[in-house]
Amino acid sequence: MSVDLQTVKRVARLARIAVSEEDAERMTGELNAILGFVSQLNEVDVSGVEPMTSVTPMEMKKRQDVVTDGNKAADIVANAPATEENFFLVPKVVE
Numbered sequence: 001m002s003v004d005l006q007t008v009k010r011v012a013r014l015a016r017i018a019v020s021e022e023d024a025e026r027m028t029g030e031l032n033a034i035l036g037f038v039s040q041l042n043e044v045d046v047s048g049v050e051p052m053t054s055v056t057p058m059e060m061k062k063r064q065d066v067v068t069d070g071n072k073a074a075d076i077v078a079n080a081p082a083t084e085e086n087f088f089l090v091p092k093v094v095e
Helices: 005-014 021-042
Strands: none
Touching: 005 021
């Protein structure tokens, strides 16, 4: 796949980026180089390679998926400057 000048201008317009004629010509070459590199990556045989979450093997931290009732309202509003019945009180800003 190759990118031509018309495609670069269209993508720039869709992205709402102002691109001069010289920049568009330069970007055409840069985008073609990027797409060439991506096509090289597609040639790599990755069959049998497990997907990774990190470059070093590690066990994902997991917690039990259990429903709790919370009961943390008092802790949540403990540092608030003004509260009432576990609700934040804020000054009125609109009359």
